[in-house]
Amino acid sequence: MPKQYHCPVELAVDIIGGAWRPVILAHLKEGVHRYGELRRRMPGISEKMLIQRLRELEAEGLVARHDHKTVPPRVDYHLTDEGASLAPVLQALYDWGVGRAERTKTTIDWPVTDRRTAPKEGTPVAE
Amino acid sequence: MPKQYHCPVELAVDIIGGAWRPVILAHLKEGVHRYGELRRRMPGISEKMLIQRLRELEAEGLVARHDHKTVPPRVDYHLTDEGASLAPVLQALYDWGVGRAERTKTTIDWPVTDRRTAPKEGTPVAE
C-alpha cells in the first residue's frame, strides 16, 4: 500500500511540496532552462539540493532533462506537459508572493536585473 | 537581516509551504472550523503537528483562533482576510491534485463519506 491521501491538496503537496520544488518549477515555467542559470536564480539552494530536486521532479515526470553532450557540458531542463499543467498553481503562488511582499514590506532580492522574468513566448534563453 | 528571498515563490513557499499548512488552509477555506473536525479531516497528521502548524499560521496572520471558553472546550479556527487571499493558490492546488489523481489512478481516501468539506453549521461551501 503506497500512500493514502485524504484530500487532493495532500497529494499535490506531496509531489510539488517542499522548499525548492515550486521555485524550480516556477523558474522553468518562465523559460529558464540551463542548470547554471537555475543556480544563479536560486542563490539560496546548494548544488546538491538543486540536483536532488531536479532528479525527483524528473522521476515524477514533471521535468525532462536534455543533455547536449557537448564540451563544455550543456544541460537544460524543461517542463513536461505534466509539469506545465502546474502553471495555475505556480502562477497563483507567484502572484500571492508578490502581494504578500508588498503587504509586509518585504523586498525581493532578484539575482538578475534585466530580462527573463516573464518571457511570454518561445525560449530565447537556450538555443 | 531576517531573510532574503530571490523570488516571490520562495517567499510564498516559506510561509505556506510544508506538508500540512496548505491542507489546513484548504480545509479552513472550505468551511471547516473546529479543531476536532480538522483532525478528523486529516487522519495523517499528528496532534502535535496540527497544533504546531495552526500556531504558525496564526502567528503569520493567516488564521485566527476563537476560543468559546465553554465546557466542554470548543475552539474554532477561521481564515483571516490575509488567509482568504490564498484562495487562488489553494484552489489551484486542489484542482491540480484532482487531475493528478485521475491521471495517475490514485484514489483519494476521504475521511468523510458524503460531500467534500462541508461544514456542520450548514454554511454553503460555494462550489
Add this chain to the structure above:
DNA sequence: CGGCATCCAAGGTGATACTG
C-alpha cells in the same frame, strides 16, 4: 474536547572536495 511537554529516530541539508 482541546492542548502541551518530552523523548527519540529519521532524514533533510550544508560544506567541502573531486571528476569528466
Add this chain to the structure above:
DNA sequence: CAGTATCACCTTGGATGCCG
C-alpha cells in the same frame, strides 16, 4: 559547465502521556 561523493549536523516529525 555540470555534476558526484562523503561527512556531520540539526531540524522535523511521530509516539506517548498528562492536564484543564
